Each structure stands twice: as structure tokens, then as C-alpha cells.
Amino acid sequence: MKVWMGMLMGLLLWQTQSWAVCPVWTATRAKAEISRLQQQISRWDDDYWQKGVSSVPDGVYDQLRVRLTQWQRCFGDSVTSEPVMPAIGGTTVHPVAHTGVRKLADKRAMQQWMHGRNDLWVQPKVDGVAVTLVYQKGRLTQAISRGDGLKGEDWTAKVQQIPAVPQTVAGALADSVLQGEIFLRQEGHIQQKMGGMNARSKVAGILMRKESASALRSLGIFIWAWPDGPSVMTERVEQLSAAGFPLTQQYTLPVSNSDAIEDARNLWWTTALPFVTDGVVVRRGKEPEARHWLPGQGDWLVAWKYPPVAQVADVQAIQFSVGKSGKISVVASLAPVMLDDKRVQRVNVGSVRRWEEWDIAPGDQILVSLAGQGIPRIDEVVWRSSDRTKPVPPADRFNSLTCYFATAVCQEQFISRLVWMGTAGVLGLDGVGEAGWRALHQRHPFGHIFSWLGLTLEQIQNTPGFAKAKGEQVWHQFSLARKQPFVRWVMAMGIPLTQPALNASGVSSWRELLDRKEQYWQQLPATGPRRARQVMEWLASSEVKALSRWLAAQHIEGFTP
Template identity: 25%
Template sequence: MADADALEDAPEDNPYVRDPDTDFAPVEDLTEDDAEEQVKLLREAVRYHDYRYYVQNDPVISDYAYDRLFERLQQLEDAFDLQTEDSPTQRVGGEPVEGLGTVEHVAPMLSIDSSGEEADVREFAARVEREVGETDFVCEPKFDGLSVEVVYEEGRYVRAATRGDGETGEDVTENVRTIESVPQRLRGDPPDFLAVRGEVYIPREAFQEYNAERVERGEEPFANPRNAAAGTLRQLDPSVTAERPLDCFFYDVLAAGKSEADVDADASRGGLDAGFDTHWAEHEALPDWGLKVNERTELADDVEEAIAFRDDLAAVREDLNYEIDGVVLKVDDRRACVDLGVTARHYRWAYAYKFPPRAEVTTIRDVVVQVGRTGRLTPVALLEPVEVGGVTVSRASLHNQEEIAEKGVGIGDDVRVERAGDVIPYVDEVVESHSEGHFQMPEECPRCGSDVEYDGPIAYCTGGLACPAQLVRAVGYFADVLDVEGIGEAAAQQFVEEGLVEDDVADLYELAEADLAELEGWGERSARNLLAELDAARHPPLGEFLAAIGIPEVGPTVARDLADHFGTLDALLSADERDLREVEGVGEVVAGHVREFLDNERNRRVIERLRDEDRLGEPEFPEETGGDELEGLTVVFTGSVEGWTRDDLQDLVVRHGGDAPSSVSGNTDYLVVGENPGTSKREDADEHDVPELSPGEFFELLDERGVDADR
């Protein structure tokens, strides 16, 4: 039985509040009136239990009992068509939208002036005292999330918007609706119209768990909780938002009154309109209305207490389950706030005392194991986000078990992080160990459960393409090497999860337009474009074919050397290790990898499937190199060029000493844009300031370089 004191604010005579009986009668035994009455009680109870859990942080029933109540409510709403917009069951997310609209704020949502210097904070307090006299300060954590305006009318959730430019923001109503700590109905006796300001964030523990899942799926993790929260809140599909662990703190009344037309839009008056003379009174009222506030907020008598509050909070910053980057001092007296006013951008009655940026020492929150396309297992440290050389770092490769053991790296340890060549983050050393022993690599693949084997210090999954992680990466790599636009990481994952690619990369050539068009985010046009891309990639040069099938240690350069040396695929297939070592750039290790790959029965089956005329067909013989006229030139192609396949154009550049990769980077000299070009390469070209050439301009360039292109 729940503590009676904890239930003083509970709805009366509701059987689903105190030790609820969850042994429900069958739905078919209920009349419509019975169902409506039970739904009414269940909604009331679920809202109450949400309040106890999310706002009071003091649940009065078990998670199991709550889940049973929620499931019953959902069951009855579906069976009797009793859904309402403000029901707790509607947090699962609505239909996707084409784009986020804009909303004009009820009152301007201004920013807060800030500094990390104590002297600046004292000057703020001195100015306040000069203008309005002595005052108390409400001190609260400065959350590192995304600020939102949430509006209620007659106690019901109406809309939500991001801060935007302060005057208007993005309409995120349906996404915020999915956040469980944002009530659909207010409690108590709130104003008829209420606009409140809050901060949407992702708790640290949930952030690390979610990032671990992304890394294990082969996706890039979010850099920090703020980026994750911002990206999640701006999703066009609310059901995606509902799956991610967003939370929200509330801390300001922006406006209040009998209706929206009735409120005073002055940014400083919100609390006064609601009848509150102080910010502290607001802070105490918000949870009475069911709005979650931060428990560490305090009232300081003067600036000395406010500074002490900031120092105390800085000392426990790493122990909090949410990101903060300082504290906010607010003048408590709301009438004094009106007198102090605002600037064009800032409230003059509030100031943020920032923490110094984190040093390069941070904490390992978790270690996850990523499965590469060749089956290699790579341990990845998920870090408390830290600034390293001006870049936020939240992950670092630990490379292998040998390195982990040598450095003694374990979960919970404080480590020093550096960036190799100012680019790739790595764990340099353990500064302070908090773990018992170091991290141990798993004995089974985390994705498919196959045994793990070692080649020296490197761990490999033995599942091959039966492992979904390897298959996803193999598909993405294959498409990238053959320059098939439209198959990125997300699409490859989608094809494997939906069963369109089940066995190996050759399944790509069995994709049907109708099946592709039905996938989420696809349509008939994108399906047709992808099939055209796959068709254009048939009969690739032998070097590209060898690179695309994913032989370990064989990238485009080694693959081209193998093709030049052996001339045909059959000749390579029959070559022994001694023959392979005769190839320039192929040593004993690479020769061993090539022979082992080609001897694998499954890999031979994939090769034979790809050689089928209905798929890639027989790889073309490599052509002789034409010279070095284009040496040092890097050209990328997008779209079609009349009379030429993309493979022919790339081969032309390579045969004359240039480089023709499939993607744009900072090293690209030109992007050649033909008919019906893709968008991604042009966007990358814009980002890297890469000039574009028409096909005619490209051939003129070849003429200038002395390359005779027979068109």
C-alpha cells in the first residue's frame, strides 16, 4: 500500500490510484457506457501517476502496474473509438509532416547575457542595485538543451514552439506532445491561458544508452545531449521523437490571463499577469500545475550567495543527470524586472554565470563494440562530451583488446582525450581509475551472436554476411565504390531490416520499384532513380569490381593493381599466394587476405551471383594507362553525360594519372555536373567550395591538358 502522505493530492474515489487492481474484465464484456467511465478514471489515474513520476519524482505504484493501466486505457480507446487529443495515449506521435511551420510567440523569448568572469556577475548585481535597490536572486541551473514555449488554454496543451529568433519559432507541437514530462492537461487551478518557458533536454544516462545503440547499429553518435535533443525535437515524424528519451524542465511564466488576447505581451510581465509578485512564487506554482521544475533551484539573499550557489553547483556538475553550462541569476521581484526592462536581445534582470569549458579530461560512460563490414570488432568509448581543440568529442576508438589492456581502460575511468593529427580522437591515458580491471571484449558478436575469433590483437565476428552489421556495411561500401547514388548508410540499413537484401550485395539487383516505393521516406521517383543508378553501374572495370566486393586490405589502389596485373577475374581467382605477391603493392599479409577471401565458399557464391548478366555482368578488362597528363587532378562526376557512362569517365581520368573518387571532399578540384544530377554531391561541393564544370567545360580542360578524349 502506498504511503498515505504521498497520496494526499491524489484524485478521490479513483480505484486506479491506490494499489490498483489490474485484473481487468474482458473488453467484449463491457458496454459503451462502462468503457467510457473506465476510460475517464484511467486517464485521470495515468495523469496522476505521470505527475508523481515526472514532476514529484516520487511514484506511488510500480512500473508494471502503470504499464497495465496504460495498456488497458489504450485497449479501451481503440475498441470503443474513444481517443481524444489530450489522452495520455497520444504521446506515441502523430503523422509525419512535410516541414515545420513557424509560430509567433505570445511574448518575446529573449536570450540571457552571460560571462564566465565573477567580476562581470558582480557588475550585473551592482547595476541592478543602482536601478531598483537591493534584491534577492532566484538561482537555477543553466540547462544545455533547447528552449521552448509551451501554451495551455483552459488547462489543455495547445501548442509548442522553439525559441527561434525570439519573436517566432518552429512549430514543434506534435513532437513536444510526445514528451512524458510535458502534461497534456494541467493540474490545480492554472490561469485560463498560460504560456510557459521550458528547456527540452536528454538526460545523460539516456543519452549514453541511445548513443550506444547508434554506434552498435553502425550509425554516427550524437556529439552531445544538446545536439541530440535539438535534432530530435525537429524531426518531421513525431513517432521518431516519441522513441527518443526527451525530458523537459520549466522555469518561467511568459504570459497568463483569461485568453491569449487578454495577456500583456511585455516580455517582463508574464508572472505578474498570473498574480505572482516574484519569480520564486512562480517556481513554486509550476509543479502545482503539473509542470516539472529543477530541484536544485534556490533563492539567494544577495550576489554573494548567488556566487556560492554557482561554485557549489560546479563542484557537482559531473554528478547531475543533465547537462548544464552555468547558472542563471534572476531578479526575484517581478515588478523590479519590469522596471529593469529588456534590450533588443537580452533580459536586463537576468544574467548567466558560465562554467569554464571542460578540459581534455573526461569520463568514459560506456564502451560499445562496433562491427565493421569485414567483421572486425572495434571497441568504442562513449565519453562525457568534452572540448578538444575546439571540437566537441563524445566518442573515441579504443582500437583493440591489447591497447585496452595496456592502458587499463575501463568504464567509469577519467581519461585524457587527444585528437590524432587534430582530427581523430583517441584515449591517451587513464588519469584516474574508477573501474575494477579493464574492459573485456565480448566472446560473441554483439549483433548476431556468432563466435569471436582473433587475428593477433584484432577481433573478428565469424558470422560473415549472415551478420546484419556486416551486410549493412557491405551494401553501403559496394554502392559507394560503384558510385551508386541513393544508397547511403540509412538506406542500406533499411534494405536489410526490411528483408529486401537478405543474403548479399547481389540482392540489390533484385530490388523492385514497387517494393522500394513502399519504404518509409521513398516514393516512385526515388525508386526509379535508384534502379537507374544500379543499371548504370553494370559491367564495371575489374579494379572497381574487386574493390566493391570488400576484400580485406584491398582498397581501390590495390584493387586496380590486381586488375592491371591479372587482366581477368578468372586469372585472379586461380592465382596462388606466390602469384599474388608478385603484384606491386601486395605483400604477404595482403596476399593472404585476398586468397582467404577468394577461397571462402560464400564469397565465391557472391562473386558468381554478381557476374550474372542480370546483375553486374562480367567485369571489363582494365585498359592501359594513357599517361600522366592529369596527375594531381581530382574530378568527381554527377549526372549523365551523353555518349559516356560514369565508369568510362572515371576510368578516362584515372588512365591519364588523375583521381576520380565517387564522393566530393576538400581535395576535389572539380565536380562535373551532367544531366539530372544528384543533390548530395552538389551540396558537398558547395560546402567545400569545389567549382562545378559542365561536360563541355570538362572536355575543354582535357584538351588543354593534352588528353585526346574520343567522344
């Protein structure tokens, strides 16, 4: 997670469009917000490096660090693109330094890096913890955590208990230094579906705390570097495989162009693997001599990470909408973020009560992902702004019997009723969505939810957004609606019954509806006493009665005496 050698700004360049606009803050507030986030990231670093605990998912950490850098640039603070690693107390010197790996943003960046380079190989970027293995005279004599790349913790006693790590080797490996990733072994792990599973933190915990032998047996090893090993990659991976490191050969593929790298990346993202991954690493077969390796200086290899399953999004505003039944819903307006191929700018929070439980205010950072059918959802609030100024929700004055007629306070529920009646299951008014209804209502102020029946073709075509062809289409839809069955019109009026229940009632006129008693409605499917009472209240509503008379005047089937 906090790979200290950084190059982190390149990791998330594809999403900086959502952060390009600087917050509208005073200098005092900017200083406070930046300081708070710096302190929080520092605490997360301490937890990770000193305790082996990831207090926050890797993706959230990475994205918030990029956010911090953006804020610093916006307000003229000094910017450090590399995470500041706390003192971790490592005293064991690596025989060969860990260089780390620079992260590229996208395929184009990969193409640029590849220009002029050959003998390239791609490997999965295994998600675990880095380690140095030292073999002397054929025996494993040292295992060192990455630490700061030059010094790390002595993990020899623990690693010698991991069955997946060969304790003895022969041949060219008898006196060798290897670098690799200790990972949590999986069966059929599909990264696209299962995600990271916090695997890195689990491995760190096992190695940094007292763990039983059974926990150590759950670990595996992937060797990604053999400093000063054979110069030819095929020889290198063959010898590693023969020595007991078979995964390196199995998951090291030759590549000559960015398409091949993209294919491998997609393959390893969508198919079953024995480990968790977070991208791919591309490296040259021929590496510099080990004495030249330094932290942050590994220019012969780069990483291309997978797109994050969830994105940290900036809440720009909180908005309220009133549904056709009067229910108030809360929507968070976001600075745009990309999830898969979907540009997300709004996410439904839920009811006012749910919004209050989430405690979301403009300026907060929330983690957003896609639920079923690609619908954006909130996973968690990952950072709260110091300014908790929130909008006041509308007064709870709306219900299923309000806003059939247009008034200033009824605007949102009134529009919701129009949108509802236009859906396929009701009157089926194709070509008129929410924006269309708002335009028509603004140009030709409606008195009630059926006022559109009185619009002429010329009036519709003179409405902004309705060209000649679209105006004709909409006018045709309005005309066809007059021929819809009686039950469809009753549904459009908002009767508190399900469509199957209304169909089962067999009513075909307004007079029949009025003649039915409460006991009759209780007998219908999915109705019961409560719903039956609501139907009687609805029939007694003065607004509903006025609408029925207006529809009768329009000669709508079932409403005429």
C-alpha cells in the first residue's frame, strides 16, 4: 500500500479530471484541511509500517494521497509526491537494494515507456509483502522485509517456517539473493470479482505478529527478481522453477507491444489465479548489475495497475427530491469520476434519515462503486470535511395525496408524478423524460398533472428542446394516451394499489371504483386492511375527485357518466 519510493502520482492520473477543480476554500480552511489529511495519512502509515495493519483499503489510501497532493498544489503548499515513510526500526541491511516500481497511468504511458526498449516481459503484480531471500552454500540464511529498501526487519525465523519457501537450493542459486512477494495463497481467485481481500495486510500481520505454523502454511512466494542472475530471462525462470519457485516461470510472459501487455493484464484480472493481484509489472530481461540498484531508481521495470473497483469522489452538493408518493430522497452531487466505462456524477443516498446516519456534507470524500445493473452506490465515507454545513431538507409535508395540482412548494413531487405516469407500465409516453416534462411545464404552466392533454401540436413544437420531429412524436404519444384503458389512467392518478391488484378488481369505470367498499379492497392480492384504507382516503380526496371530473370532460374512457 504505502510503497515508499512513490511515483504515486502516475498511479491515478486517469482520474485527475475529477480533482482538477480546486476547492473554494479560504486560506485558513485550506491550511486546516490539508493538515488534517496529512496527519491522518501519517497515522495510517504508522499503523501499516509499525503494526502491519492496513487501517484503510489500499485504493482509498492511494486516492486520498493523490487528493492531498492536489490540494497542496491548489493552495501553494510544498508538494511531496512520495509517501513519507515513518521510521520503522529496520536494522538488517539488504545485500541488494529494493528499487520499487514506478506506476504508469494507462496504455499510452506504457507505450511511451516501451519506446526504444526490447526484451520485455510481463508478470502479475502479486499483492503481498516484499522480501529478500539470501541463500548461502545452498541454505536459506536470511529473510529481510523490504523496509526502506536499504534496511529492513529480520524475518528469517518466520520465513524458514513457510513450507512454500525452499529452505535449500542448488546450482547457481546456492549463493544467491532473490527478491519477491510473500502472498496469501488462494484457490481460484478472480480479481475482477473478488477484489483485494485486504490480502497485503493479512500477510503483514502474519509475519509481524506471533502466528501459529498453520497461518504460515497459508503463505506462498513469488520471485520477481534475481539480481545478478542469468542475463537471459528464460534461463532465469527455468532455474527458479527447478529450485522450487515454479510460479515465476508460469506467470512470466514475453511481450513486444502494449496490446500484448493489455491482453495479459485483462487475462489475469478476469481468470482464476493462486494469489491476489493489483495489476501487472513489465520488466526488461536484462537488468543492471545489482551494485547499481537503489530505491526509486529501477527504470527497467514499471507497473500498470488495475482500475480501482471503487473511486473516492468529492461531494459537491446535497440535493433533495420528492417522489410521486411524497417520499423525500437525498442525492449526492459529485465531481465526476469514472467507474468502468460509466461517468458518475450523482449517487443516491436514500432517505433523509439514511442521509443523517451517513452524515454526509458537501466537501466530504465518499467511496463509490457500482452495484447491480451498473447503479452507483455509496460504500463508505472515507474523509469528512471540517466544515459540516449541510442543507436543510424539505419540510415533511408531502404524502400520496399531495401535489396533484401545481404550486410552488409542490414542484418536485408534481414533476415526479408526471414522470411516473409517462413510464411504460402506466401511460407509456415515449420520448418525454424528466427534462421534457420540466420544459413543457415551464413553457406552458400546468394546472394539474393532466394539463398536457390540452396542449396543441404547435405549442409542443414551440417548447425549447422539442424540434419539429420530436414535437410531432410527443403530440402523437399524447393523443394515443387518450385511448389507454381505464385502469392505466387510474394508475396514472396514483391509486395506492399494485397493478395486479387493480387488474384483479375488474373495475372498468370511475363509478364502479366509488361503489366499492373497504372490505372489497381488502380481498384483493397484496392489499390488506392498511392498503384498503389508503384506497378509500384516495377516493375521498378532493384533488382526486377534481381530476376525475376533468378526465370526464376530456372524454377519457371510464370517467364519463
